[in-house]
Amino acid sequence: MHRGKGMKFVGDSRVPAEKEPNIPKDYSEYPGKTEAFWPNFLLREWMVGAVFLIGFLVLTVAHPAPLESIADPTETGYIPLPDWYFLFLYQLLKYEFASGPYTVIGAVVLPGIAFGALLLAPWLDGGRERRPYKRPIGSALMLLGVISIIFLTWESVDQHDWEAAAQQGAIEDEVEVDESAAGYEIYQTQDSCIGCHGGDMQGGAAGPNIFQSDYDTDEVIDIIQNGIGEMPAGQFDGSDEELETLAAFIANDGQDPENGEGGGDEDAEGNEEENTEGNEEEAEGEEENE
Structure with a gap:
């Protein structure tokens, strides 16, 4: 038999012979379990986002960002302080083993090892158990990271001189100095x-x-x-x-x-003299009245 002889092509039954219109699915078949993305779901998401956006704008108006005086690059005595989510890294740079000539260790090596261990945790502990005590490697790495961040953040807040920081950043009115004096x-x-x-x-x-x-x-x-x-x-x-x-x-x-x-x-002396003279005149007037 030659190739193809005695065979008949009947077509692919998965492809419909006639093109049917794209009718949206009737979601009434699943009451309370699903809904149309447009406009039901998307409209609700927009409404929730608008409420949060308005609330955030009201918060920024009621409590504006704390501003300090204009930055002076020549002021070497300024005590910097990063945002709260970087305080643990800021505190790490205060220790001898991670500061000075060892700044690379505190700024790159130790944070790189810590975050690298968290990223590799799923591969280091690939068990299917969901209970933390049955996944000791991943749970131990996570607890160690959380405890370290909380401790370093607390130490940074406790050791920072907040009064000095408030004074150095206070906005003061500049005095107009008489340069011709x-x-x-x-x-x-x-x-x-x-x-x-x-x-x-x-x-x-x-x-x-x-x-x-x-x-x-x-x-x-x-x-x-x-x-x-x-x-x-x-x-x-x-x-x-x-x-x-x-x-x-x-x-x-x-x-x-x-x-x-x-x-x-x-001015102070002149005011004192005027007050003294006024008091003496009042006393003399009272004596005359008596």
Whole structure:
């Protein structure tokens, strides 16, 4: 018999001879178990998403993101703090074995081993049991990872100086300094002062805003001569007259005391004198009335 002789092609019974219209399935056959994706399911998902989106927008308006002062790349004393979900990695870099010359270990090696072990857990423990105690390898790796993250996060929160962080990031109104005053010209000659408090006297790498505290002239002179806190003594390079001029300028909130501007000692003394004179006049008036 030759090839194909005596055979008859009848076609594939799986292919319909006539094309039928694409009629959607009647979901009434499965009451309460299924529904059409469009528009029932998709419309409900859109509604739920819109509610969450509106709630999120209301939350951002009611509790805006906490902003800090403008970043200063020259400020080396700033204490950084990452978001809460990175605090465990931040704490890891504080230990001796993972910091300094071993930063690569704390930043790459240890996190790589930890996350790699979690990724390989399904292949390291390929059992079909769903109970955790019957899958010791996978359960042990997961518990070890969770406990480590919780412990390192707690240590980071506990060791962080939150008060200092709040002060360093506080937004303060800049003081308009009178650059034509003699005190400002004297300050510009003091390299040690500029190195800590900045050229604009608004704070720098190691020193706060000079006008942050309310000191009078004598207190400013004492601080400059003897230091305060981490500020060393004997940093001023100038005469006593220049020191007094600079101290009066600082005590007067960056304004020339001779112009009568700012909140310096002269205004306070003038107010005290006026109050004293007013009290004396009132006392004399009462005596005359009696």
